[in-house]
Amino acid sequence: MDESKLIQSIQKGDIEAYRHIVEKYQSPLLRYVVSLIRDTDLAEDAVQETFIKAYKNLQSFDRKKQFSSWIYRIAHNSAMDAVKRNRSVPFDDAILAEPALRVEPTIAEEIDAEITSNQVSECLYELPLKYREPLVLYFLQQKSYQEIADVLRASTTSIGVRITRAKQKLRAICKRKGVTP
Amino acid sequence: MSTKDIVNSVMEKIENKEVKMRPKWHFTLLTTSLVAGIVSLGVVAGYAIRIILINVTIASSSTPRYGLRQQLAEMTSNLPIEATLIAVAAIALLIYLIKAKSELYKYKLRWIILGAITLSIIVGILFTLILPGHMENRGEGSQQHTPRGKRIQKQ
Numbered sequence: 001m002d003e004s005k006l007i008q009s010i011q012k013g014d015i016e017a018y019r020h021i022v023e024k025y026q027s028p029l030l031r032y033v034v035s036l037i038r039d040t041d042l043a044e045d046a047v048q049e050t051f052i053k054a055y056k057n058l059q060s061f062d063r064k065k066q067f068s069s070w071i072y073r074i075a076h077n078s079a080m081d082a083v084k085r086n087r088s089v090p091f092d093d094a095i096l097a098e099p100a101l102r103v104e105p106t107i108a109e110e111i112d113a114e115i116t117s118n119q120v121s122e123c124l125y126e127l128p129l130k131y132r133e134p135l136v137l138y139f140l141q142q143k144s145y146q147e148i149a150d151v152l153r154a155s156t157t158s159i160g161v162r163i164t165r166a167k168q169k170l171r172a173i174c175k176r177k178g179v180t181p
Numbered sequence: 182m183s184t185k186d187i188v189n190s191v192m193e194k195i196e197n198k199e200v201k202m203r204p205k206w207h208f209t210l211l212t213t214s215l216v217a218g219i220v221s222l223g224v225v226a227g228y229a230i231r232i233i234l235i236n237v238t239i240a241s242s243s244t245p246r247y248g249l250r251q252q253l254a255e256m257t258s259n260l261p262i263e264a265t266l267i268a269v270a271a272i273a274l275l276i277y278l279i280k281a282k283s284e285l286y287k288y289k290l291r292w293i294i295l296g297a298i299t300l301s302i303i304v305g306i307l308f309t310l311i312l313p314g315h316m317e318n319r320g321e322g323s324q325q326h327t328p329r330g331k332r333i334q335k336q
Contacts, residue, residue: 011202015195022188030187044187051191052200060208 004063011058022051025068028141029075035136036079038125042086046078053078069150072137076151123173131166134159210274218271222297223304224264230305232256272297 009017029050033043053074054061061070124132137143137151145156145163152159194200235253239246 015192018195019188019192022191026187048187048190051187052194055191055195055200056203057208058202059205060203 003067007058007061007063007067010055011061018055021054021067025071026051029071032072032136032141033075033079035124035140036076036129036133037083039086042082043079046082047075049078049082050075066147066150068143069147072141072143072147072151073153076133119177119179120170120174123170123177123179126173127166127169131162131169134162135166135170138163214271214274218268218274218297219300219304221264221268221271222301223307224261225268226301226305227307228256228260228305230302268301 003021006017006020010021026047029047030043033046033050034040037043037046050071054071057074061067124135127135134148134152137148138145143151145159148154148159149156154162191200232253235249235256239249239253242249
């Protein structure tokens with residue numbers, strides 16, 4: 001069924017239709033949130049919270065707009081909230097780069113083989129969140145500039161600039177670490 | 182928790198009515214209170230801007246400016262109390278709905294207040310530009326005094 005019609009039926013009270021939405025978005029959202037907060041447990045909680053928030057506020061969703069951008073924005077907010085709530089979990093990017101605080105490889109592999117199986121991911125996590133987030137959305141989540149702009153509440157120009165800078169920074173980090181992307 | 186658990190956990194909460202969808206009126210109320218608050222604050226800001234401008238003009242003038250003093254007295258006595266009350270109520274309701282009831286698109290309270298003030302000043306300036314006559318002539322007294330002001334200017 002078309003996503004817009006699915007949303008419409010949920011808005012009209014078809015609870016079971018929401019299962020399809022959760023099933024469709026759970027994996028990409030989990031990958032996205034893990035890339036933001038690098039803690040699998042927190043990420044899972046944040047994703048669950050995302051689906052609950054989305055359901056609660058589904059009547060405010062404008063079906064003319066993209067649902068994926070809307071739910072990614074909620075996921076972004078939930079991830080940021082999770083970090084704020086768990087101050088013990090380091091959010092500073094420099095600290096995040098410490099090996100001891102990284103996501104365990106075995107779990108991370110389940111979450112996203114694309115990220116962890118590649119050495120480039122180590123460089124990616126050293127990028128400041130400002131640059132990492134649009135890069136993850138663009139390359140790993142295959143979002144368009146417009147969709148990223150909607151999620152991050154920025155202009156497409158700004159997103160383009162951030163992605164270009166992110167690539168340059170990533171290249172520099174990889175070079176410093178002796179990793180060939 | 183596996184990804185499968187997320188589906189079951191979310192659906193369980195929805196099916197057990199632990200999580201309920203907010204009705205449409207909640208969001209309509211949110212938007213209405215925002216618009217009402219901004220418009221009302223704009224009216225109040227418009228009056229405030231006019232009063233400040235008149236005060237500045239009087240203070241910087243070498244002549245007594247009786248006309249302006251009269252106008253100032255009228256504006257002060259005809260302050261739109263109802264608009265102020267609507268503005269305060271609407272902004273309070275908006276903050277309550279955002280902070281207590283809505284978890285989406287969180288903005289810090291200071292940004293909401295700052296945004297509301299900025300918008301109201303802009304709307305206020307627009308009001309003073311578009312409706313200066315309305316604001317000056319509010320009330321019966323002003324209708325009597327405005328022609329006299331014009332006569333003074335002619336002399």
